[in-house]
Each structure stands twice: as C-alpha cells, then as structure tokens.
Amino acid sequence: MPALPPVFPDPTRSQTYESVLELIGNTPLVKLNRLTEGLPASVYVKLDGFNLGGSSKDRIGLNIVREAVASGRLLPGGRIADTGAGNTAIGIALAGNATGHPSSSVPLPTLSPEKANLLAFLGVELLHGRPDVPRDDPEHWANVARARAASEERGWWSHQESNHDNPAAHIASTGPEIWHQTAGRVTHFLAQIATGGTVSGTGAYLHRRNPEIEVIATDYPDSMHSQTNLYRVAAREPGFERLEHDWPENIDLDVIDRFERRDREAAIELGWRAAREEGLLIGVSSALSLRVALDLAAEAREDDVFVVFSADSARDYVSREYNLGWLRENGYAALAERIERGELSAAPRTGGRTPRRDGELSRSLA
Ligand SMILES: Cc1ncc(COP(=O)(O)O)c(C=O)c1O
Incomplete structure (x- = not known):
C-alpha cells in the first residue's frame, strides 16, 4: 500500500x-x-x-498543424478536416484555433457526449460519415473529410491515418x-x-x-x-x-x-x-x-x-x-x-x- x-x-x-x-x-x-x-x-x-x-492527440494536432503551415500545405486561415475518435479533433482545434484555422471533424459514432460538447465549445464543425462502409462509398468517413476540405479553396485534409x-x-x-x-x-x-x-x-x-x-x-x-x-x-x-x-x-x-x-x-x-x-x-x-x-x-x-x-x-x-x-x-x-x-x-x-x-x-x- x-x-x-x-x-x-x-x-x-x-x-x-x-x-x-x-x-x-x-x-x-x-x-x-x-x-x-x-x-x-x-x-x-x-x-x-x-x-x-x-489527450495524447494534442501532440499530433500541434505537430500536424505546425508542419503543414511550415511546408505550405496549410495556407493562412485554411480549414482543417479529418476523421477520428474525437480526441484528434480537439488537438487539431487547439492548435488550429491558436493559429487562425477553423476545423471540421467526422467522428466515430461512439463519440462520447463529453467530447462532443467540448468540440462544439471549441467551434469544431461535426460532420456525419461512416467508418463501416466500403472505402469507395461517398458516406465513408474519410471521403466525407476529404470532400469537406475540397469544398473550400484553402481547405486541407490532415489525414492522420497516413500523415507522418x-x-x-x-x-x-x-x-x-x-x-x-x-x-x-x-x-x-x-x-x-x-x-x-x-x-x-x-x-x-x-x-x-x-x-x-x-x-x-x-x-x-x-x-x-x-x-x-x-x-x-x-x-x-x-x-x-x-x-x-x-x-x-x-x-x-x-x-x-x-x-x-x-x-x-x-x-x-x-x-x-x-x-x-x-x-x-x-x-x-x-x-x-x-x-x-x-x-x-x-x-x-x-x-x-x-x-x-x-x-x-x-x-x-x-x-x-x-x-x-x-x-x-x-x-x-x-x-x-x-x-x-x-x-x-x-x-x-x-x-x-x-x-x-x-x-x-x-x-x-x-
Ligand atoms: C482514447 C484513444 N486511445 C487510443 C487511441 C489510439 O491512438 P493512435 O491513433 O495513435 O493509434 C486514440 C486515437 O484516436 C484515442 O482517441
């Protein structure tokens, strides 16, 4: 003891x-x-x-936003869109809000109310998508995030699954x-x-x-x-x-x-x-x-x-x-x-x- x-x-x-x-x-x-x-x-x-x-996702939110800005992939004021269990969206929103980038997230259906409320408080746009449909289905959550990024001139899909x-x-x-x-x-x-x-x-x-x-x-x-x-x-x-x-x-x-x-x-x-x-x-x-x-x-x-x-x-x-x-x-x-x-x-x-x-x-x- x-x-x-x-x-x-x-x-x-x-x-x-x-x-x-x-x-x-x-x-x-x-x-x-x-x-x-x-x-x-x-x-x-x-x-x-x-x-x-x-959460741990603050680490990747900070690094992803910092490196995307430094390399010119994310332009000033550009929107960041991604999928995730909720924590990544919080991490990206913290780094994004502190540097003037709005963000959108396609969360898992299991998103807890605690995280959903915090995301709304941070001003994150929550979108509907499904992780359990084939990859080529427009409803697939990655396609929803990619499409949201493409819908704005300065939109950017951060794609945490393959972003190094x-x-x-x-x-x-x-x-x-x-x-x-x-x-x-x-x-x-x-x-x-x-x-x-x-x-x-x-x-x-x-x-x-x-x-x-x-x-x-x-x-x-x-x-x-x-x-x-x-x-x-x-x-x-x-x-x-x-x-x-x-x-x-x-x-x-x-x-x-x-x-x-x-x-x-x-x-x-x-x-x-x-x-x-x-x-x-x-x-x-x-x-x-x-x-x-x-x-x-x-x-x-x-x-x-x-x-x-x-x-x-x-x-x-x-x-x-x-x-x-x-x-x-x-x-x-x-x-x-x-x-x-x-x-x-x-x-x-x-x-x-x-x-x-x-x-x-x-x-x-x-
Ligand atoms: C609560 C929680 N645990 C574990 C993980 C897994 O981390 P990683 O995506 O780095 O494998 C995540 C990622 O979404 C998470 O939100």
Missing part, C-alpha cells in the same frame, strides 16, 4: 509558460501500487490525459519522455492502436534506444482493424496479405513486436477498478492496455518495467462506459451489477492473442 505523500510537491519546481501550446507533452509517468500487488514486475502509466486538451507528422510527434516527444522518465529501464511499451501513430512513433524511438524493448499494440477482437487482414497478416496466416487501404499507413509493422486483444468488458471493468482501487482516472483504451500489461506482468521478470500508455482520462467516459445506467442499457448489465455489489474481478480475461512477430515478416511488409 503506498504511503500518502507527507507534503505537496516542491513549489520551486512549478513552471510558468508563454503560451497554452507549451502545455502539450511532458506528461506524468506514475507507478501503480495496488492493482499490481503480488506481481513481480513494475507497471507505470503515462498519463497523457494531462495534456492541454485532455502523427507518428513523428511521438518520436519527438512521447518516446524521449518515457526513456528519460524510466532512466532507460523500460522493457515493455503498450498502447491501444487506432491510427497506429502512438504505438509506431513511440515504439520506433524506444527501439532506436534499445531494440530489446517489446512494443505491444492492444485492440479489441471486434474493432475496425479486426475486420481487416491486419491480424491475419501479423500472425502470418497463409494466403493473407495487406490490401490497399486495409488499415492505416501509420500502423508500422516494422515497429510493433506483438498484438494483444482483450474484450471491451475486461477493459471497462479494469477502468472502474483503476478508479476505485488506485484513484487513477484513465480512459477505456488505457484500461485495455493496462489489462494486457497486468496479464503479461504476472509472467515477467522482477526488473521488467511496463509502461502503459493512457491516451485520455476517465472524465471523458462518465456518460458512457463509466456510467452504470449506460452499462445496463448497452449490454453490460452483469458488469453493472458486479460494480454495484463491489465485486469487481481481479482475474485476467484473455481474448485473441497473436504470436510475437519476427523481423523477417516486418521487412517483407515494408
């Missing part, structure tokens, strides 16, 4: 900033104490919910921060995969410092990527190869050593436990990676150091997965019941697991 800190932090280490955009990056890395009881290895969480707009300034933000910031914060002791890095920017960029930097670090991408068995060839190709199932547009270009199979999938209920349940047993406010994708980390740490060595990436905070989900009423109405009644009775399970729940990939396969896919 951790001792309560006897005093507040040293006030002479508090800092002053010249612009809000300096409040992106340098997020805390915090050790878990209670959820890890009895495990041989240590587990740390990188709290990117501490960024200016509340997405992983580059993590190569330049997240990776070096984790290396510094663990004094090079990190042995495992885990992040949930969507565009692949976080896991590919951070993983690429960490591998440069130490190729032995295991870079693990986490996902759900029913995710968008699970509907593609990604996991079959990664598991080297015969007869499966990458199809064009099958998965985002920023998913770098040269960098990711291993994929681990767990079901959503296991992630949600651990998110509740993190809050109630550790006082840790992390989003659902963070809890998914933490679930995998706790499972793997049980079989790890004493000097192994797991770093779990937390993209955002529990505050973004208190109307959805972290809400008992929502759980009951959305197929998780048994979990809601267990939470109410205070009977959250400590047991790991496993999902589809793919073997560690080898370097040869990575090279053939490059």
Whole structure:
C-alpha cells in the first residue's frame, strides 16, 4: 500500500509558460501500487490525459498543424478536416484555433457526449460519415473529410491515418519522455492502436534506444482493424496479405513486436477498478492496455518495467462506459451489477492473442 505523500510537491519546481501550446507533452509517468500487488514486475502509466486538451492527440494536432503551415500545405486561415475518435479533433482545434484555422471533424459514432460538447465549445464543425462502409462509398468517413476540405479553396485534409507528422510527434516527444522518465529501464511499451501513430512513433524511438524493448499494440477482437487482414497478416496466416487501404499507413509493422486483444468488458471493468482501487482516472483504451500489461506482468521478470500508455482520462467516459445506467442499457448489465455489489474481478480475461512477430515478416511488409 503506498504511503500518502507527507507534503505537496516542491513549489520551486512549478513552471510558468508563454503560451497554452507549451502545455502539450511532458506528461506524468506514475507507478501503480495496488492493482499490481503480488506481481513481480513494475507497471507505470503515462498519463497523457494531462495534456492541454485532455489527450495524447494534442501532440499530433500541434505537430500536424505546425508542419503543414511550415511546408505550405496549410495556407493562412485554411480549414482543417479529418476523421477520428474525437480526441484528434480537439488537438487539431487547439492548435488550429491558436493559429487562425477553423476545423471540421467526422467522428466515430461512439463519440462520447463529453467530447462532443467540448468540440462544439471549441467551434469544431461535426460532420456525419461512416467508418463501416466500403472505402469507395461517398458516406465513408474519410471521403466525407476529404470532400469537406475540397469544398473550400484553402481547405486541407490532415489525414492522420497516413500523415507522418502523427507518428513523428511521438518520436519527438512521447518516446524521449518515457526513456528519460524510466532512466532507460523500460522493457515493455503498450498502447491501444487506432491510427497506429502512438504505438509506431513511440515504439520506433524506444527501439532506436534499445531494440530489446517489446512494443505491444492492444485492440479489441471486434474493432475496425479486426475486420481487416491486419491480424491475419501479423500472425502470418497463409494466403493473407495487406490490401490497399486495409488499415492505416501509420500502423508500422516494422515497429510493433506483438498484438494483444482483450474484450471491451475486461477493459471497462479494469477502468472502474483503476478508479476505485488506485484513484487513477484513465480512459477505456488505457484500461485495455493496462489489462494486457497486468496479464503479461504476472509472467515477467522482477526488473521488467511496463509502461502503459493512457491516451485520455476517465472524465471523458462518465456518460458512457463509466456510467452504470449506460452499462445496463448497452449490454453490460452483469458488469453493472458486479460494480454495484463491489465485486469487481481481479482475474485476467484473455481474448485473441497473436504470436510475437519476427523481423523477417516486418521487412517483407515494408
Ligand atoms: C482514447 C484513444 N486511445 C487510443 C487511441 C489510439 O491512438 P493512435 O491513433 O495513435 O493509434 C486514440 C486515437 O484516436 C484515442 O482517441
């Protein structure tokens, strides 16, 4: 059990900033104490919910806007359009608003009301599109974002799925921060995969410092990527190869050593436990990676150091997965019941697991 800190932090280490955009990056890395009881290895969480707009996507929003302006791809006052789960739109809006660029976003249907309200507050135009229709369907969310950009003379589609300034933000910031914060002791890095920017960029930097670090991408068995060839190709199932547009270009199979999938209920349940047993406010994708980390740490060595990436905070989900009423109405009644009775399970729940990939396969896919 951790001792309560006897005093507040040293006030002479508090800092002053010249612009809000300096409040992106340098997020805390915090050790878990209670959820890890009895495990041989240590587990740390990188709290990117501490960024200016509340998520890791502030890093890529800043880098994407900065590089697009510097290269002339984004002209003064030009509108930025993109797809995303909501956090990217917030990150782009912060950098865009601070530099005079309006923005539009085509969000996932699962956008939480917390994020939708914040986007409206920031002045972001929300558009309707679908990620689950064929790529050539005009309703496909990427086509909606591209068309919105094309509808204005200075419009620009930032396309975070293939924009290299997405992983580059993590190569330049997240990776070096984790290396510094663990004094090079990190042995495992885990992040949930969507565009692949976080896991590919951070993983690429960490591998440069130490190729032995295991870079693990986490996902759900029913995710968008699970509907593609990604996991079959990664598991080297015969007869499966990458199809064009099958998965985002920023998913770098040269960098990711291993994929681990767990079901959503296991992630949600651990998110509740993190809050109630550790006082840790992390989003659902963070809890998914933490679930995998706790499972793997049980079989790890004493000097192994797991770093779990937390993209955002529990505050973004208190109307959805972290809400008992929502759980009951959305197929998780048994979990809601267990939470109410205070009977959250400590047991790991496993999902589809793919073997560690080898370097040869990575090279053939490059
Ligand atoms: C909450 C959350 N977690 C994880 C991710 C995945 O990050 P990336 O797109 O860098 O793979 C995202 C991206 O949209 C996200 O919003």
